[in-house]
Each structure stands twice: as structure tokens, then as C-alpha cells.
Amino acid sequence: xxxxxxxxxxxxxxxxxxxxxxxxxxxxxxxxxxxxxxxxxxxxxxxxxxxxxxxxxxxxxxxxxxxxxxxxxxxxxxxxxxxxxxxxxxxxxxxxxxxxxxxxxxxxxxxxxxxxxxxxxxxxxxxxxxxxxxxxxxxxxxxxxxxxxxxxxxxxxxxxxxxxxxxxxxxxxxxxxxxxxxxxxxxxxxxxxxxxxxxxxxxxxxxxxxxxxxxxxxxxxxxxxxxxxxxxxxxxxxxxxxxxxxxxxxxxxxxxxxxxxxxxxxxxxxxxxxxxxxxxxxxxxxxxxxxxxxxxxxxxxxxxxxxxxxxxxxxxxxxxxxxxxxxxxxxxxxxxxxx
Numbered sequence: 001x002x003x004x005x006x007x008x009x010x011x012x013x014x015x016x017x018x019x020x021x022x023x024x025x026x027x028x029x030x031x032x033x034x035x036x037x038x039x040x041x042x043x044x045x046x047x048x049x050x051x052x053x054x055x056x057x058x059x060x061x062x063x064x065x066x067x068x069x070x071x072x073x074x075x076x077x078x079x080x081x082x083x084x085x086x087x088x089x090x091x092x093x094x095x096x097x098x099x100x101x102x103x104x105x106x107x108x109x110x111x112x113x114x115x116x117x118x119x120x121x122x123x124x125x126x127x128x129x130x131x132x133x134x135x136x137x138x139x140x141x142x143x144x145x146x147x148x149x150x151x152x153x154x155x156x157x158x159x160x161x162x163x164x165x166x167x168x169x170x171x172x173x174x175x176x177x178x179x180x181x182x183x184x185x186x187x188x189x190x191x192x193x194x195x196x197x198x199x200x201x202x203x204x205x206x207x208x209x210x211x212x213x214x215x216x217x218x219x220x221x222x223x224x225x226x227x228x229x230x231x232x233x234x235x236x237x238x239x240x241x242x243x244x245x246x247x248x249x250x251x252x253x254x255x256x257x258x259x260x261x262x263x264x265x266x267x268x269x270x271x272x273x274x275x276x277x278x279x280x281x282x283x284x285x286x287x288x289x290x291x292x293x294x295x296x297x298x299x300x301x302x303x304x305x306x307x308x309x310x311x312x313x314x315x316x317x318x319x320x321x322x323x324x325x326x327x328x329x330x331x332x333x334x335x336x337x338x339x
Contacts, residue, residue, distance in 0.1 A: 138181075
């Protein structure tokens with residue numbers, strides 16, 4: 001089913017599209033986060049040419065570990081000490097990490113060798129590799145309802161693959177109309193949202209049946225990249241990454257199938273994180289080297305913080321309200337507190 005999501009009302013849509021003008025007291029220049037520290041990552045391996053690549057961050061609040069995919073290596077940072085706990089090397093083109101119900105086991109998407117690795121965190125080693133059909137695994141999420149890892153693959157034939165966490169086997173796949181970008185998940189419903197950048201749309205996929213149930217268009221969705229989902233509000237937030245253009249975060253009520261409007265963010269957005277304690281969304285904007293902060297209930301932009309060049313990735317610990325931003329050029333994780 002294709003949804004061209006409808007605006008809530010003419011006035012509400014206009015006010016949401018120009019939130020600074022419709023919301024008294026909002027200061028677009030405010031820096032809503034407090035700088036706390038920088039965590040320096042080890043230099044990339046000698047065989048990595050040029051600067052290191054730093055991709056999608058994942059944080060496990062159960063053990064306070066931050067997983068950082070950095071130049072063919074999984075760096076594991078202890079957020080309590082803000083020190084490197086250990087590394088797992090030889091993960092070619094590592095892009096993302098998926099947690100599991102076992103805090104000692106994570107999965108990594110390794111686009112460089114078209115595999116998903118199973119990593120034992122305590123032993124700091126990959127214990128298994130899963131070859132994925134058609135290749136190039138990129139973003140992925142853990143689906144706790146069905147105990148599976150959902151992996152987006154960019155080609156040569158774009159698809160989603162589903163990996164059973166217990167058996168490490170590919171148990172299903174789903175062809176996509178174009179290459180997927182990032183994903184978000186409704187863990188209660190077992191529903192995965194996938195950004196399809198080149199088609200200006202977001203797909204909703206039932207992770208149990210492995211079928212597309214909805215296609216979202218409109219609501220200023222153009223070249224979507226990162227996403228996050230506020231389960232309490234039933235709201236999906238989509239960061240749009242149009243090149244050489246002002247960008248916005250689209251807000252969609254997926255329960256009522258309504259467009260709630262869009263909120264200005266920085267250039268070159270990538271990963272989006274959600275704090276379910278404060279109901280704040282954080283958008284890493286690599287183009288403007290900032291992180292945007294948005295209230296997901298009021299839909300107010302709360303301001304931006306400078307981060308350093310090439311801030312592609314962001315995650316948050318809702319138990320401490322600490323925000324972690326990956327700054328690729330400096331090879332650091334910048335730590336902020338909200339507020």
C-alpha cells in the first residue's frame with residue numbers, strides 16, 4: 001500500500017514547516033547540548049589509505065559499551081571510563097553493528113567482503129561469518145520480536161536479508177526497488193522502516209512475514225537517509241539529504257497516517273538517534289559539521305551544536321542523557337550531555 005502522507009491541517013502543516021516562526025521563544029542559534037569530553041580513537045591500521053572511515057554508532061546501555069565501526073576495525077569503548085575496551089580487527093568495510101538479546105554477542109555488517117560477522121565481545125573475536133546473498137551489507141537493526149537481524153544490502157540487486165540470531169542462518173530475503181539507506185524499527189510491532197534514497201520514499205516492512213506493508217511518500221521526503229522512531233508517539237522521523245540544498249527532518253504519524261510537517265536541520269544529514277527519556281531526536285549533519293536536536297513531542301527545533309568536520313554518526317544513552325557523535329576527520333567520539 002502506498003501512502004502519500006497527508007498534512008494534519010493547513011495551519012498545522014504551515015506552522016510545522018516553519019517552526020521557528022510558529023513557535024514563540026525558539027532560538028535557532030541555541031546550543032542545546034553541553035560538551036563533556038572527546039574520546040580519541042586509535043589510528044587506523046597501516047594498510048588503510050588516507051583518513052579513517054567512521055560509520056554508524058551503536059550503544060548498548062546494558063553494559064555501557066559503545067560500538068564504533070572504524071576503518072575495518074570494530075572499536076569497543078567503555079562509556080563509563082571513556083576508554084577503549086578493545087578492538088576486533090579484520091572486518092573489511094565494517095558499516096554497522098546490531099545488538100542481540102545476549103550483550104556479549106553482536107553482529108557486524110562488513111561490506112568489504114559481503115559478509116555479516118558474529119562477534120564475541122568478551123573474547124574480542126569474530127566467531128562466525130554469514131555470507132549474504134547478492135552482497136554489500138550496510139545498515140542493519142536487531143528485531144527482538146522475531147530474534148533476527150535485518151540487514152540492508154545496496155547491491156548489485158538491492159535487498160533486505162533476515163538472519164536468525166540463534167542459528168546464524170539467512171532465513172529470508174526481500175527484493176527492494178532501489179538501494180536502501182538507514183533503517184529504524186518499531187520493536188513492539190516488529191515493523192522495520194527503510195529509507196529508499198533514490199526514490200524519495202520510505203518502506204514499512206513486516207519483519208515476521210518479510211513483506212512490504214506500506215510505502216510513504218510526500219511530507220517533504222526527498223533523498224531520505226537516516227531515521228528514528230518514537231514508539232510512544234507513534235512517530236517516524238526521516239532525515240532528508242538533498243545535495244546542495246537546505247534539508248529537513250520529516251515527521252510522520254504512522255498510526256494516523258498523517259504528515260506532521262518538517263523541521264529544519266543541517267546539510268548532509270546521516271544517522272539519527274532517539275532519546276526515549278527526553279523524547280529528543282539527534283541528527284548528525286556531516287555537511288555543516290553539526291548535530292541538530294529536535295523535541296519529538298512538540299516538534300520544536302531545540303538548536304544545534306558544532307561537532308568538528310564530517311560528523312556522520314550519532315547515538316544516545318537515554319539512561320544518562322549522554323550523546324555520542326562520531327567525528328570522522330578527527331578520529332574522535334565527541335561526548336555531550338542533554339542539556
